[in-house]
Amino acid sequence: MPIVEAHILEGYGPDDKKRLTSALTDAIRFVVPAPDEAITVMLHEYPPENYARGGEQRTPAPALPDPAKLVRAYLDAMEARDLETARSMLAPEFSMTFPGTGPMTTLAELLDWAKDRYRSVAKTYEAVEAFHSEGAAVVYTRGTLSGEWPDGTPFSGIRFIDRFAIRDGRITQQDVWNDIAEVRAQ
Incomplete structure (x- = not known):
């Protein structure tokens, strides 16, 4: 039973997160012979003020259109x-x-x-x-x-x-x- 955890910044809407979890499930299914219901995807969201890259706080990029x-x-x-x-x-x-x-x-x-x-x-x-x-x-x-x-x-x-x-x-x-x-x- 594959479990995938992804860390993202807060700011993405419910539809964007649904697309992301669906895409991660599909990616697992390309390799692992598990049915969709056996694949767990968990998104961990962090407020932008709790994230820095290169010493600078960052905000999430807007989601690309479907x-x-x-x-x-x-x-x-x-x-x-x-x-x-x-x-x-x-x-x-x-x-x-x-x-x-x-x-x-x-x-x-x-x-x-x-x-x-x-x-x-x-x-x-x-x-x-x-x-x-x-x-x-x-x-x-x-x-x-x-x-x-x-x-x-x-x-x-x-x-x-x-x-x-x-x-x-x-x-x-x-x-x-x-x-x-x-x-x-x-």
């Missing part, structure tokens, strides 16, 4: 064509790659590329999965696409997977895989 929620908010903004909101979630070094494209760095490039592919598109999500890898939060979304071809004919049930990388609470990369070309060719 990467899965950030990605869903971005995709929802894109679907609603709220481009200003979507753009605000992107890092300056953002790039995206869609089927058949090289890297694009602006939402305007994406919209220009997509205009001949479909009139509208919406996503139905089967899963949104987040984890940490090599200094970035990584989020995969998968499900099906529906919408209209440029001539107005409806389509649905097209598989997709999107992979996002997030650093410092902003999306740095989006890679997209889907079967639109294969379905359209039929």
Whole structure:
């Protein structure tokens, strides 16, 4: 029965602490073959005035946004064509790659590329999965696409997977895989 104790400064909210204990439980499960209910995670909180590093008192950094929620908010903004909101979630070094494209760095490039592919598109999500890898939060979304071809004919049930990388609470990369070309060719 693994027991994990973590020491944090006071100041994180209940949702942030729940995310932290869940992430620590997941980290243990990557290595130890124990069911979730056998893993105990305890957070010990300390007031900032009881902590110093380098001889200076420190305050806790704000929690990063939940990467899965950030990605869903971005995709929802894109679907609603709220481009200003979507753009605000992107890092300056953002790039995206869609089927058949090289890297694009602006939402305007994406919209220009997509205009001949479909009139509208919406996503139905089967899963949104987040984890940490090599200094970035990584989020995969998968499900099906529906919408209209440029001539107005409806389509649905097209598989997709999107992979996002997030650093410092902003999306740095989006890679997209889907079967639109294969379905359209039929």
